[in-house]
Amino acid sequence: MFRRSVVALRPDIDTDEQLQAALQEIAAWERDQKDIWFWEKLGRLPFMLLDKVTPKFIQEKLGQAVDEIGGYIQNGGKYLISERSVIERLQRNAYGDEELTIERIANLPLAVMNVSAEQLSSSRSKLATLQGATTGIGGIFTLAVDIPAILGLSLKIIQEIAICYGFDPAHKEERVFAVKVMQFASSDIVGKQAILEELSSYDQLRKSNQMMSQLQGWREVVMVYRDNFGWKKLFQMIPVAGMLFGAFINRGMLNDVAEAATMLYRKRRVILKLAENEANHNGNDND
Secondary structure, rough: OOOOOOOOOOOOOOOOOHHHHHHHHHHHHHHHHOOOOHHHHHHHHHHHHHHHHHOOHHHHHHHHHHHHHHHHHHHHHHHHHOOOOHHHHHHHOOOOOHHHHHHHHOOOOHHHHHHHHHHHHHHHHHHHHHHHHHHHOOOHHHHHHHHHHHHHHHHHHHHHHHHHHOOOOOOOOHHHHHHHHHHHHOOOOHHHHHHHHOOOOOOHHHHHOHHHHOOOOOHHHHHHHHHHHHHHHHOOHHHHHHHHHHHHHHHHHHHHHHHHHHHHHHHHHHHHHHHHHHHHHHHHHHH
């Protein structure tokens, strides 16, 4: 399990040694990505068994969520966030006087990016817990509200973490990456490995527009989210249990998404920083 730790903020340039250490930490996290939790597997069964009797309005809401993800990929839709509040947080953590832009964020020390992402993850996790408990009050019928709500929270934290590492979610290719992060967080070990391989050279593929054609099965993201509501659907029939399980499952889902986003965006930024350092070293050697 990935353990977040607060790193002392330092206004210096990341060295190759620091970046290589960060890359090793990310590699260890990737190796630790195992099959989905045993109880989570069981949790999907009730929804699968009860799928045929799922009320029509919930099925319609699921279909709407699928369409909204498609809209998000194409044009940002209602899920595209404003970067201003995230940039202001980075500005405070960096203790800098120079006004930040997304382009300038890329030059911040990795420690500033890490702490900002951790702060946002913690804040959104609390919000997801509250939201899950609130929608759990109404039993099974509030799933129609809960599914798009947790979907929206997931996309929001992914975009916020993207900005923390200097990637602009307003760009279509970054929205594709965001959906890939959601797929990764919800996949089993086979799916995780496949997505990691796809994303290993994302920035190179992005420049040649190949990744746009590789985004397949994004509709499955919503279907996996639906399956993850298995336990919730079963226990929401009991009023108090619906609140408890709603809070527990939503918090877990949001934490998984935030962790995946943090590590995957951090990996991209570390690799880019190492490439920049190498280019600077070569440039200095040629002078």
